[in-house]
Amino acid sequence: MxxxxxxxxxxxxxxxxxxxxxxxxSASVVLIGNNVTLSFDDIEANFATAIKGSGECGVLYLANPLDACSDLSIKVDELSNGSSPFALVIRGGCSFEEKVRRVQKAGFEAAIVYDNDDDGVLVAMAGNAAGIKIHAVFVSKASGEILKKFAGSTDMELWLIPSFENxxxxxxxxxxxxxxxxxxxxxxxxxxxxxxxxxxxxxxxxxxEFHGMSRRLVKAMPSLIFTAVLEDNCTSITCAICLEDYTVGEKLRILPCRHSKLLTTQRMT
CATH class of the missing domain: 1.10.287 (Helix Hairpins)
Structure with missing residues (x-):
């Protein structure tokens, strides 16, 4: 027990x-700061740079325009904070690839795209990976609405942690x-x-354990003098134990066999 x-x-x-x-x-997007820790599920874009190691840390900013379907008005070099800048973008209006390329063009190091639909289903953003050097992840609309409230807060850290697939x-x-x-x-x-x-x-x-027969039991077995091969007592010309031929005059001992009509002989020593 x-x-x-x-x-x-x-x-x-x-x-x-x-x-x-x-x-x-499995918790890929984590917001930390001011006694607040929030985690959000995401799916990484299959055409962006994969998040590796312990993850990437930065500060979140709202893209302008929010859908990033045209060049962003906000530039990274205009931001006073020295932390890695991440851009929050809403889905729709143009392809995922276009959004990520414009975010990269503006100098951001990651694009967090949130859904414009309330179904809560995460999608894998697809596109051409040529020239893409930043990270890109997709989160739900509910996650995006929460992240918007903390966008621009330089005292809040946003972590992108490698997803389960990576x-x-x-x-x-x-x-x-x-x-x-x-x-x-x-x-x-x-x-x-x-x-x-x-x-x-x-x-x-x-x-x-079997240690063999005692000397007393061996001596108790019947014996005979070998003269010739006899069919009546099943005496052969060769010893079944040492495989040597008998010679006339040798004394043999009869051993019991598994079969009732068959006897085996052993050379006496």
Whole structure:
């Protein structure tokens, strides 16, 4: 019972660790500052620069125009803050690629595009990756409306954390190592329990080792003098044990066989 509790506890700890890693990698946009921490799900654009490592940190600004379907009036070099500038853009009016290219042209290092529809479904922004050097992510309309309230606040940090898709190999590696560790623990528990059960068995139920027949039993077996091959007592010309031929006059001992009509002979020593 104690062993089962240990196994269950280890499985629970493994599940909690894996769940925490998954949660950290699935929250891709995180807003931090002024005792406020908010996280938002997103999907990275398949044509923009992938977010790697521990993520990218910057300050969020509203694009002007908000849909970024024409050149942005706000320029990065006009911003007094030295942090990496991110632009918040609304969906619609033009393609995702056009929006991201205009955000990049204005000097921003990332484009956060939020949906103009309230369905809450995140889409993967598609486009031509040629010349795109900044990050781009897509968030829901509800997330965008919240982010708009904090846009321009230089005391608020916006983090873009690698999404689950980009961290899949890390998750797989962690899962594989955890699985190996759990397998080793379970195997150890199994063999320890098996050994303990065998030790607790009564002596009479254990398998006894065979050390051969005693000299007294061997001498009690019938014997004969070899003269020739005899069919009636199944005496052959060769010993079945040492595989040597008998010679006339040698004394042989008759051994019991599995079959009732067959006897085996052994050379006497």
């Amino acid at each position: 104690k062993m089962n509790r240990v196994v269950v506890l280890l499985l629970l700890l493994w599940f909690l660790c894996f769940s925490s890693v998954f949660w950290m990698t 961290s899949a190999w890390s998750i797989m590696a962690i899962s594989f190592i955890s699985l190996l560790a759990m397998s080793a623990v379970l195997a150890t528990c199994f063999f320890v329990r098996r050994h303990r059960i065998r030790r607790e068995l009564p002596q009479s139920s254990r398998v006894r």
